[in-house]
Amino acid sequence: MTGQIGTALHEAVRQEITRRVRSAEYGAGQALPSAAILAEDFGVSAITIKRALRDLQSAGILRSVPGLGTFVREQRRFIRDLDFSLTSYDDALRLGLKPSIHLISLTREKIQDPAFDVLEPPAGLMLCVRKVIFADDTPIMYDTSYLPRSVSDQVLDEFREKFISDVLRDHGTQFTKTKLLIDAAPASDEAQQTFAIPNGYPTLRRLYRLSTKEKSFSVFGVTESPFDRLACVVELDADHKPPRRRK
Known part of the structure; x- marks a missing residue:
């Protein structure tokens, strides 16, 4: 990723994934691409991707299902x-x-x-x-x-x-x-x-x-x-x- 001066890489990744969820580019219930694919997409390491995904899980935006992957949580209240x-x-x-x-x-x-x-x-x-x-x-x-x-x-x-x-x-x-x-x-x-x-x-x-x-x-x-x-x-x-x- 480029142009992220003063912003940690994992924060930039987290912000972009959040934007994609909010804009329905990643729809509710949809599985995200693998960490390897996301790392290639964002031009960062898999470790950076996993850190961003953990943050988004804690924030209630994503959920992880062991053995299946990471999914967008349904935002229904x-x-x-x-x-x-x-x-x-x-x-x-x-x-x-x-x-x-x-x-x-x-x-x-x-x-x-x-x-x-x-x-x-x-x-x-x-x-x-x-x-x-x-x-x-x-x-x-x-x-x-x-x-x-x-x-x-x-x-x-x-x-x-x-x-x-x-x-x-x-x-x-x-x-x-x-x-x-x-x-x-x-x-x-x-x-x-x-x-x-x-x-x-x-x-x-x-x-x-x-x-x-x-x-x-x-x-x-x-x-x-x-x-x-x-x-x-x-x-x-x-x-x-x-x-x-x-x-």
């Missing part, structure tokens, strides 16, 4: 209301989404993540359900839910095709309160594999507790979504007055 927990089929429909679920595993585990402390989870073993939630055939959430072990095998089997809250409601459970903790956190190992994102990639993380009339029966969980895949919006009344602080 789903927006949902902050007060929607998206734990039921109706929640998804209200957002205009076509939801589907892929069950990953059913195990018995303790909640060990200290981030759950604010939700006051129990200390013993719980049923752990891991699944991926799709919207319009695009994965948007990696969900890990924890339920009391008293849930029957019949109910557990229905989790393969339905949202947990929908299944429990069908079997007579009445939810009384939803408590949420929303923050940003690096992607877990499971989320990295699900969304083909690198280690340390930022995610929108939502921890929740669904309470019922029975104090001993609550559903806990955490969902992860890449920051460029899902966002939340909130609307407040203009005349809303915050509570006064006590002196």
Whole structure:
């Protein structure tokens, strides 16, 4: 590459590949040429190309699939209301989404993540359900839910095709309160594999507790979504007055 005075070679490569993605020269989902071909195209070393590609993966523009190559990430973002927990089929429909679920595993585990402390989870073993939630055939959430072990095998089997809250409601459970903790956190190992994102990639993380009339029966969980895949919006009344602080 020529004319890149004062700009590191890998930065120039990164800028040009970004331009090609933005202009659809490299379309969403398309595989990029190999590092060797790109190196010849740009007139730089393969090491410079690989460094630029790593930077673009971390930025969410590209994704790497072992054994297949580097691809342009689909830049599609789903927006949902902050007060929607998206734990039921109706929640998804209200957002205009076509939801589907892929069950990953059913195990018995303790909640060990200290981030759950604010939700006051129990200390013993719980049923752990891991699944991926799709919207319009695009994965948007990696969900890990924890339920009391008293849930029957019949109910557990229905989790393969339905949202947990929908299944429990069908079997007579009445939810009384939803408590949420929303923050940003690096992607877990499971989320990295699900969304083909690198280690340390930022995610929108939502921890929740669904309470019922029975104090001993609550559903806990955490969902992860890449920051460029899902966002939340909130609307407040203009005349809303915050509570006064006590002196």
